[in-house]
Amino acid sequence: MPGKTVVDARGSFCPGPLMELIAALKSCQVGDELEVLSTDRGSANDIPEWVRKVGHEHLATHVEAGVWHITVRKAK
């Protein structure tokens, strides 16, 4: 069963949240979901862009109390 990993990158500036996501992706299985928590507005735009570019799946983004929650699925 696919797992879900939370990548807590709150407080980190660009490109910290993206790099933390990529490091976490390395240790996940195809089909797993990862939820990045970020307080960096730029990363909320950049991460979905990177995910599309490299062929993973961007599932959702929402903001809650100043924290962006960006959910992606490892697709390959």
Place this chain on the structure above:
Amino acid sequence: MTSSKVCVVMVSGSRERLQMAAMVASVAAVSGREVLVFLSMNALPYFVKGMSTDAAAEGKLGSLMEHKNAPDFKTLFEQAVSLGEAKLYPCSMAMDVLAVGPDDLEPYLGEPTGLTRFLDAARDGQVWTF
């Protein structure tokens, strides 16, 4: 995905330029671009083992960054290598000036390289200079 090569020539020792170069190299590398980084002049000393990474700021942004939780430039360069397969080449001339050998440098750096070889490798890529 584009295959255009990104070649970064890093000569400055200022915090802003080191940070920007590291951001370009790491994001390009993890986005599937081939990335070559040439480390020379005032940038190379930061990659000698045991040297401080406390680079002086050029201006306001550099000073502000010191108090923000931005990933430090050496971590980003190392991630460019480990997560994106970037290649970081120390300039052989700068190594001679500093009197350091390959074993004195961070282990994620590639072999010492001269301008002739780097320019040949960079011939068909974008060149970014910091």
